[in-house]
Amino acid sequence: MSTGGGAHAAGLIRLLQSADFARAFTLAALGTGFASLLIGRTAGSVTLVTIVIALDVVGAAILFARRDELTLLRFAPTSLLAFLAWTLASTFWSFDRASTLRGWFELLAWGLLAIVIAHVRDTLQTVRALGDVMRWMLAISLGVEILSGILLDIPFPFLGVAGDIAFGGPIQGIFGTRNMLGFVAVMALITFTIEWLSQSISLRLSIFSLTLAALLAVLSASPTVLVIAVAVGAATLALALVRRSAPEHRRTTHTAIGAVVATVLIVCWFLRHLIIRLLDAASDFSIRADLWNEILDWVRPRPVQGWGWHGPWLRGDDASAPYPLNVINFTLDDRHASALNSFFDVLIQVGWGGLLLFGGMSVVAVVRSWLVAGERRSIVHAWTPLMLVALLVDSMFESFTLTGLGWMMLVVCAVRAGQSRSWRERIRDLAEGAPGGHGSGSSQDPLSGAR
Known part of the structure; x- marks a missing residue:
């Protein structure tokens, strides 16, 4: 039984270290982020919190399985850790400590998902995963608006959808407000453009993606x-x-x-x-x-x-x-x-x-x-x-x-x-006698090897 248990543990470690699992985790985490309002309004806030906590547990397991690839110097920026420490310290002078702790754990939970993504995916892989998620979320937003404003001609108050797409907007999609939809559309335009210029997706898909993002940005009618x-x-x-x-x-x-x-x-x-x-x-x-x-x-x-x-x-x-x-x-x-x-x-x-x-x-x-x-x-x-x-x-x-x-x-x-x-790597390199170099002087992203 001990041999069998060791084999199962080794198999689990290999799964957590695999490229396919890293991609699946990234898609799940990004999808949860973009669909957080939709999940909260349809399944409840408890469901959303449960999903985020479960992803954090899986993410922590991934980091543990990949601990040999990680270094303290590159784990997280000092400024990020200092900001998290300061917000946690505010618990001592807050008038509502329960609310402060809840707000801080929310920062930590979403931040941990981001740290895991940044460590298991290089920049191009992150862009590709983000592009895939955004295409689905923007397409769903457009579908919801068409269903509300044209096919059924009734608003969806639980999603904040007013159903004004037939009048040229403003529309909200699954993001609750027109400003949030417009912001997501601009992020999508950046991501889809990088996908197109890096030739990581087909020209036909690039044209569709850019057109979809631009259309929703215009229909959001957001002044920002x-x-x-x-x-x-x-x-x-x-x-x-x-x-x-x-x-x-x-x-x-x-x-x-x-x-x-x-x-x-x-x-x-x-x-x-x-x-x-x-x-x-x-x-x-x-x-x-x-x-x-x-x-x-x-x-x-x-x-x-x-x-x-x-x-x-x-x-x-x-x-x-x-x-x-x-x-x-x-x-x-x-x-x-x-x-x-x-x-x-x-x-x-x-x-x-x-x-x-x-x-x-x-x-x-x-x-x-x-x-x-x-x-x-x-x-x-x-x-x-x-x-x-x-x-x-x-x-x-x-x-x-x-x-x-x-x-x-x-x-x-x-x-x-x-x-x-x-800057910490530059200090380390100077201490080791590496003139003028820094830890990422290669043309590839750190941790961008085969996964």
Whole structure:
């Protein structure tokens, strides 16, 4: 029996180490992230939590089986771990410790799924898995909207679907709000474009995928879609310029791009009222401005530590926000489920200390991935910085990057960027006498061997 048990254990380890199992796990985790609202609204939040916990257990088993492939230097960025530690520490000064612990475990659960994906799949494999999941989710969203708005001509309130596709939108799909659908559509456009340029899928499938994503982006009628699309387009042009420049001129090119970005941001700030009118988003911005001003008033009593991490302000239709988020909603006579801005959300919940950690994690990830994409020839390396640009620009208008799918995608990109270019590896290489090198100087992603 001991021999048989050993054989079963060895077989289980081989299964957990296999490429097919890694792909299946990645598809399941990404599918759960994109379908989280659909699962929660149809099967209940307990079902969603159970699925995520089960995936975390499987993911932890995969990491244990692959422990010989992992190193502490590349496991997770220091900034990510510091942010998780700070949000956990906020339990001690939170007025609702149960809500804080629940919000923190949600961060940890989705973050662990992202870390596993980043370690068992290289960049191209991640893009392919993400593309497969997005095609299905966008197709289902379009099908639900056609069923609601054309075939049955009735709304689906439990999904937040208004059934307005026959009038040209706005539509929500299976993502609850038009802004979330628009954000997912932009992420899909980035992913489908990388798939097409890397020739990892057929031209016919590429055309279908890009058309589907573009159609849903337009039908979402989200005012943030245009802003994100312009930002990603500008980042794409800048990255193409960096990739085409000679290595000895890249520092100058980066400096010029940084100066242009700073100038554009300053101009946009002075022309913000005109831009808001052009986007026909005056009412949306007015709501956000009132909310952000109220948040700043509440930050003053606790500027460094904030009021405790909670993640989403509301959990369920009948739930009330924890203190002082409930007071903010009462003052504004509204039921905001977030600060409608990831950075303001971090600021009110974990103060300037948490905001510096979150901002530092984001900036470091962008810089690392940008430098790697500029140096390496494969176009697939452009996916990480472009996805980060989309995530961070969207963070200016929504708090998607702090929960569920948005947080998972942010952590995937941050871990991927840390694997490709780590300051800790540079220190190690210098200590070992490796002049000027860093741990990822090869043209391939770490852990990108046959799986």
